[in-house]
Amino acid sequence: MAPAPGDRDARRKDVSHAVWQVLAEKGFGGLTLRAVAAAMNVSTGMLMHYFPTKLALIAHALDLLDKRTAERPRRVRATPGLASVRAMLLDILPLTPDDTARNRIWVSSWDLALADGDLAADQAERYVRLRASIRPHFEDARGLGEVPETADPVQLAAGAVAFTHGLVVQALFDPARFPKRVQTALLDDYLGALARPADLTVRS
Amino acid sequence: MAPAPGDRDARRKDVSHAVWQVLAEKGFGGLTLRAVAAAMNVSTGMLMHYFPTKLALIAHALDLLDKRTAERPRRVRATPGLASVRAMLLDILPLTPDDTARNRIWVSSWDLALADGDLAADQAERYVRLRASIRPHFEDARGLGEVPETADPVQLAAGAVAFTHGLVVQALFDPARFPKRVQTALLDDYLGALARPADLTVRS
Incomplete structure (x- = not known):
């Protein structure tokens, strides 16, 4: 039956x-x-x-x-600008066991995706969408004077995604050195640096 | 025979x-x-x-x-401080076909390493060494007044590694959107932001 x-x-x-x-x-x-x-x-x-x-x-x-990933619980984004960027990036980081499992599986999927043209294209599109979802909040931040007027929200979004995913990988391999407190402090340092007006330049 | x-x-x-x-x-x-x-x-x-x-x-x-990875060609680090950090991070990014192959293999190894306690510990140690190799250059940068006196070289090194490895992953999946010029510009924006003295703070 x-x-x-x-x-x-x-x-x-x-x-x-x-x-x-x-x-x-x-x-x-x-x-x-x-x-x-x-x-x-x-x-x-x-x-x-x-x-x-x-x-x-x-x-x-x-x-x-x-x-x-789509259905995961997310932080409220009540305040526009950098506070919303912060909420979005905290939603990505492996701060809880569920977030850690999901991130671990994402990182694992990269090996598979890099070996397959279609899966690699899917992943590239995922990154396009992720950056596009963060960009408007950087536009708000610029409008609010939280980041310099000369900052490019497209570049800022790509940089924020880079910083966050690289932090994900370090934290997955070394949860003892990257507890929630450390990940959050690193993210806040990152956003704090963006919020500062240009003064010195890097010598190359 | x-x-x-x-x-x-x-x-x-x-x-x-x-x-x-x-x-x-x-x-x-x-x-x-x-x-x-x-x-x-x-x-x-x-x-x-x-x-x-x-x-x-x-x-x-x-x-x-x-x-x-140990034997790869590296940039000369003639100028101390942020210029040396920049050279080290450029040495990591997938800017040439050889660098791209090596990075692709590293990213691929993470799936394997996360599934095996010993390999995961090896990878965590690799991160410890990588951060430790960058830290002295941030100490120099602080001594030279290139980054704020309040900045912590340990945190700066962890952040720089995060930023760089997250950029590696995005660039591997989307080389057309992340050619050498774009990767370099993003890195320079990142270092440029670190070089600015504190002024505004992020609202949380």
């Missing part, structure tokens, strides 16, 4: 949960039908009903990553 | 070259004996003489990555 629709939905959730668990622990490099089956205590044969190929499993994992 | 020692050294170089090629193209996720054998046009059986296990292949790949 086929399972009732409600059972099927519940089972799909179980599968997604197991895929996420495997990714958080072993990354895409360790994502196999066998590992997911073991996490669920079922046979790989049962899982092949959901994922007939390795590619189907990877596609599901990437969808899940996008979905959980 | 066993090959002469000179032949063995030449063959070892060929093997390393093929491992690097596979890594640059497919990352650690695509590093298999079969892929390396195909790149060399030899049998996997021949390669098993060098790498009896997958783990031996990975260990060789990681050694190669450390070795090629």
Whole structure:
């Protein structure tokens, strides 16, 4: 007898949960039908009903990553300008166990994406969208006089994304040296430096 | 008859070259004996003489990555302070095809490293050393009055590494939007912001 629709939905959730668990622990490099089956205590044969190929499993994992990223809880952005940039970047950093798992899976996905033209293009587009979502807040910051008038919001957004993702990687490898307090202080130093008017220039 | 020692050294170089090629193209996720054998046009059986296990292949790949990173050409650091920081960070960015391949392989290695306690500890130590190598130049910059007296060289080094590695990742995925000129401009903006004395503060 086929399972009732409600059972099927519940089972799909179980599968997604197991895929996420495997990714958080072993990354895409360790994502196999066998590992997911073991996490669920079922046979790989049962899982092949959901994922007939390795590619189907990877596609599901990437969808899940996008979905959980889009649905993650976010800080309120009540104050415009740099305070909103700060809230957006804090939403990215690995400050909680859930944020850490999600970031760990994103970093893991880069190996896969760099090896595949389509996935690399998807990731490049994700970066375009991320920078575009931050840019208006830097425009506000400039309008409010929080950053110098000469600052380019497009460059500022690219720089802020660079700083944040590079901090993500360091924090993932060394959570003891990069607790929430340290990550937040580094971010505030970064934003504080942007907020200062030009004076000295770098000698090259 | 066993090959002469000179032949063995030449063959070892060929093997390393093929491992690097596979890594640059497919990352650690695509590093298999079969892929390396195909790149060399030899049998996997021949390669098993060098790498009896997958783990031996990975260990060789990681050694190669450390070795090629240590031996890469570097800019002269004639001027102390921020100019030296700039030279060090330019040495990291993917500005040439060789730099791009090396960075692509580093980013790829993070998936592997995050899934293995020992490799993760190695990577955390690499970050400690990288930050420690940049810190003295920020100390010089502070002594020279290039950054505010209140700036902490330890924090500055962590921030500079974060900024640089996050820029590496964006540039790898989108080389067309991040040519040498754009990467350099972003780095100079970053260093330029550090060089400004405190004035405004970020509202939180």
